Amino acid sequence: MSKDKDPSARDTHYATLRRAHRDAKRERGEIPTPQKQKRKRPGAEDWKPPALEANQVFLYGLHTVRAALENPERKNIQLSVTQNALARLEIDAEALGIPVQMVAPQDIDKVLGPEAIHQGVMLETRPLPVRRLEALKQSPLLLVLDQVTDPHNVGAVMRSAVAFDAGAVITTMRHSPTESGVLAKSASGALEMIPYIQITNLAETLGELHELGFHTVGLDSEGPAPLEQSLSGEKVALVLGAEGKGLRQKTRDTVKTLARLDMPGRIKSLNVSNAAAIALYATRQHLKR
Known part of the structure; x- marks a missing residue:
């Protein structure tokens, strides 16, 4: 039998054409791309986390x-x-x-x-000692997170905060990660280098920061002015919200200024840890003046 008449070769040829046609439709967005299943390590399904004590x-x-x-x-x-x-x-x-x-x-x-x-x-x-706002009077730069729940994001934010010598990372007790192995691993050592302060009421805490002389700036994609034009004073507290929902309305009403990161490209929002790094850098330039 000649190659042209070989059924197996003909089937392979048609299968290749079908895959190419399907891939082209996916690239045009006409059909969805199937999500890859994350391979789990052996034993992952059977493992159950140990019951930890409150101070463990x-x-x-x-x-x-x-x-x-x-x-x-x-x-x-x-x-x-x-x-x-x-x-x-x-x-x-x-x-x-x-x-x-x-x-x-x-x-x-x-x-x-x-x-x-x-x-x-x-x-x-054991968990690190509880930190208080009163200890931050000498720090000119703080980072405040409004219900950022993902410990990987918070850990990455901590790394940036340490890199730009921020005085603390402040979060709410609710809807924020507590000290844990996942948070510490994501921070890659930064958890030991910067106070991680969890407070009960963010609006009240922002008021306390105002009394301590901080100019609070909330990052918002629809902010009226770029961050660089919104910074003032010798002490700044940057306030960032969770991805998707951003800052809560109460937080938006409480900060001194709302500002945006100017992004000339087609994407207008960033992962909170990336946004924090850019904002920290810009604020450091302001504080140098």
């Missing part, structure tokens, strides 16, 4: 744990670490003053779950 936190990841061990305000309980991770931590285990348990990666998986990227190290510790 498990931190993990090399940068996160190293920063926590170097923080004198931390009250650490026990370090669980693989031989390889201990070498990468570059610490004197005997000088830590806490038990150091040598484990296999699977032992940490049993506590944190198979999805946690722990890099072979886990630290059982």
Whole structure:
């Protein structure tokens, strides 16, 4: 039988044409692109998180744990670490003053779950001490989050806040992440370097910041003026809302100024952590003057 008459070759040819036609329709938006299913690590479906006490936190990841061990305000309980991770931590285990348990990666998986990227190290510790607004009088730059719920976003915001030497990250107690391993891992050590202050009433807190001399600026995509033109004074508190809904109306009514990030491109909104980094940079330039 000739190649032209081979049924299998003909079927393969038609299948290729159908795929190309389907891909072209997806590119034009005529049919939806199927969502890829995230592959779960073995054992992820069977794992259940351990019941944590109110004053118990498990931190993990090399940068996160190293920063926590170097923080004198931390009250650490026990370090669980693989031989390889201990070498990468570059610490004197005997000088830590806490038990150091040598484990296999699977032992940490049993506590944190198979999805946690722990890099072979886990630290059982106590939450950091509660911080108060009164301690911020000397800081010229603060970051305030209005119900940003995703711990990954809050952790990334913390990294930017530390990079631009902000005095604190302030959030509400409700609808905001508490101190946790996920938050600390996303912050990659920044949780140990900046006060994370959780308050009960954001409007009242903004009023207190006004009394402390802060000019509060709420970021809003529909703000009347660009951020650079809205900054004033020697102390600034930037206020950012959650993705999607943005600042709550009460917050919008309470801040001194609403401002926008000018974006000349076709996309007019950013992830809250990216917006925070840009706003912090612009505010730092203002405070230098």
